[in-house]
Amino acid sequence: MRIGNIEIENPVVLAPMAGVTSHPFRAICKEHGDVGLVVTELISSMAIHYKNQKTYGMFDWTESEQPSFCQLFGADPETMAEAARVVVDRGATGVDINMGCWVPKVAKTGAGAALLKDLCQAEAVVKAVVDAVPSVPVTVKVRSGYTQGQLTAVKFARAAANIGAKAIAVHARYASQGFSGVADWDVIAQVKETVGNDIPVIGNGDIETPADALRMLRETGCDGVMIGRAAMGNPWLLGQIRDAIAGEPIRCEPTVEDRVAVARQHASLQVNVQGEGVACRELRGLLGHYFKGVPGATRLRGTLAKESTLDGINRTLDEYLAWYQSHDHDAQLQEALGN
Ligand SMILES: Cc1cc2nc3c(=O)[nH]c(=O)nc-3n(C[C@H](O)[C@H](O)[C@H](O)COP(=O)(O)O)c2cc1C
Known part of the structure; x- marks a missing residue:
């Protein structure tokens, strides 16, 4: 899988998770899980603008976990562009834009998944970030849409690719679902069909085993798989999924x-x-x-x-x-x- 100028041999991606994927867990997933790409938890572009010291403390990626993308959230294109420049100056190997977070604190500001209700604004944010950091790839992580049944990810994916996003990750649930119900992988298949080979599509939602990952790749045609909850306390799973995808014997369960x-x-x-x-x-x-x-x-x-x-x-x-x-x-x- 190639994300912009970065070749990622192992298409297993650790999902961004607030309160979980800070440096310690990302490093552990690299060491014990053999993961191809890690992402920080979501970081507020507004807090970066105001130089919030706690937020600056979240710039905790190190050489050992490269490639390591920094995920930003915000609804204002200029503030997002400024934040992207700051994190790339601090060594982030790519910038991921959060368009999946539905918690009121984020969505009520028009950021996160709320951007899927206003695709013009969403596109403006992607364009501003892509233009701001031309040296690194910009990716977007979306939900299927905001309101259940109103599918926007497919249309948006095409637009994001045209604007210059270098990959799209799809958590195949609507924002209004939170974590309820089952992820509808057909949405991932539709996104892949729409963007074709222009940019990689990373499928996300409900992968718990190597067999699940193989099934997602087979059923949707996606280029990479993103694992969240099942990796918590189980970094070994990421390596087992890598082995399954590579067609190699799956490494043992941890003792x-x-x-x-x-x-x-x-x-x-x-x-x-x-x-x-x-x-x-x-x-x-x-x-x-x-x-x-x-x-x-x-x-x-x-x-x-x-x-x-x-x-x-x-x-x-x-x-x-x-x-x-x-x-x-x-x-x-x-x-x-x-x-
Ligand atoms: C504790 C927790 C925190 C999360 N924080 C973020 C986040 O900061 N940014 C984001 O894009 N998604 C976040 N997510 C969503 C995950 O990245 C992922 O999309 C979701 O858990 C579905 O994947 P899974 O079924 O493999 O867990 C979070 C999920 C959990 C469980």
Whole structure:
């Protein structure tokens, strides 16, 4: 998959996720998941304009995670252009425009998915950003449309490609659906049919397994797949999807020991970046994902969610591992199954 001047051999993309895809998790996905492209969480162009220091702290991409795109949101073309110049000056390898966020704080300003209700404005934003940062590719992430049943992604994709967007990612749900219902991959197929080979189409929505990713590629003809929720606490999935697409043997599931080690690494990176207080609060919603489906997960998640120091997190993980390794879980499972 080629996005502008960047050749991306591995068409597996980590979805932008607010509160999740900051530097620590992006780096972990690169290292343990073998992902082709990562994207920051959405960043406010207005906050960049006002030089908000917390927002500047979100420019946390590093060499090790390249290519790393910065996702911006905003409804004003000039402010978006200015913000794009700032993040490219700070080393972002591409700029992604958010046209999918439906939360009122964003949509009521006319930004995010609300741009899909006003395609003239949406096109003006894309044009302003494309013109502002000619040295890097500009991409757009859209929903199927704003109001359920009013499909705008297809028409908009054609316009965005004509204006100079270098890829389009489609989360195949309407903004008014939030996360409810099932993603309608047929919309991705329609977008691909419309833009043809002019720009890559990255399909998104409800991929949970390598088989899902292969099915999306087959059924829609899309060029790349974007994985969000299923990658939380499971960076290995991204590598497994890469293997499946490459037609190679799919790498093994992580062991419980792997999960503990990467949760520990995640906690430590997050503390380095954010300081212990903020990091430990954020980690409460993140670390539990590493232990979905493992023995003793409920109790472990409950304990991790109360920890407020890195020492506490590491101690809890040590105790869990000691407990896990001292039990024969296979035998217990066989006994429970009556074998
Ligand atoms: C916690 C969370 C935060 C998200 N934040 C963003 C965001 O900042 N920008 C964006 O374009 N989409 C955001 N999304 C949407 C995802 O990028 C993705 O489109 C959606 O989760 C569907 O993909 P999935 O089924 O693989 O999770 C977010 C989703 C979640 C679950």
